Amino acid sequence: MTISTSTITLKQESIPKVALNFMNNTHFEELEIVEKIGEIVNTLMINNTQIDIQDSLSKILNRWLEHTIKHFEREDKLMKEIGFPAYAIHKKEHQIALERMKKIINTWVKEQDISLIHDYIFSFWPTWFTQHVNTMDMMTAKFAVSTGYINH
Ligand SMILES: [Fe+2]
Ligand SMILES: [Fe+2]
Numbered sequence: 220m221t222i223s224t225s226t227i228t229l230k231q232e233s234i235p236k237v238a239l240n241f242m243n244n245t246h247f248e249e250l251e252i253v254e255k256i257g258e259i260v261n262t263l264m265i266n267n268t269q270i271d272i273q274d275s276l277s278k279i280l281n282r283w284l285e286h287t288i289k290h291f292e293r294e295d296k297l298m299k300e301i302g303f304p305a306y307a308i309h310k311k312e313h314q315i316a317l318e319r320m321k322k323i324i325n326t327w328v329k330e331q332d333i334s335l336i337h338d339y340i341f342s343f344w345p346t347w348f349t350q351h352v353n354t355m356d357m358m359t360a361k362f363a364v365s366t367g368y369i370n371h
Contacts, residue, residue, distance in 0.1 A: 224261040224265065225257070225261065225337065229345045231247050231250060234246060234349060235357060237357050237359075238363070238364045238370065239297075239368070240370055242294065249348075255279055256280065256336075257340055257341065259276045260337050267331065267333045284321065287316075291317060297363060301362060309359060312351060316347060323335060323339050
């Protein structure tokens with residue numbers, strides 16, 4: 220069997236910046252969590268028999284999930300406050316992404332299939348995150364600023 224490890228390609232400087240700092244800060248926090256997850260995943264890709272490391276992964280995945288729930292709630296609230304026209308579309312992307320994340324984490328907890336998390340964290344998620352920030356978040360922040368929303 221070929222042992223493969225990967226590295227997270229998303230860094231602060233490589234993700235799109237939106238017009239509101241609080242959103243950027245949330246995105247940066249998320250990158251830090253995902254980078255830590257990536258390191259643990261790589262360790263388990265080499266040897267997935269270490270129960271304590273499997274537990275650490277489950278814990279940090281749950282921390283990521285909680286962070287994501289707050290992240291999306293905050294943006295949904297903002298969209299409502301400013302009357303963002305594409306509210307429903309942006310909110311829907313959040314819902315779909317959250318459902319997928321929950322499903323992946325639940326499967327991990329049940330089956331400990333590290334390759335599933337590996338694909339999600341190093342392939343699906345970076346693509347999704349970049350695309351989402353570049354479109355929905357970008358437009359939302361720009362619209363907020365145009366309505367006079369204070370950037371803090
Ligand atoms: Fe966001
Ligand atoms: Fe968003």
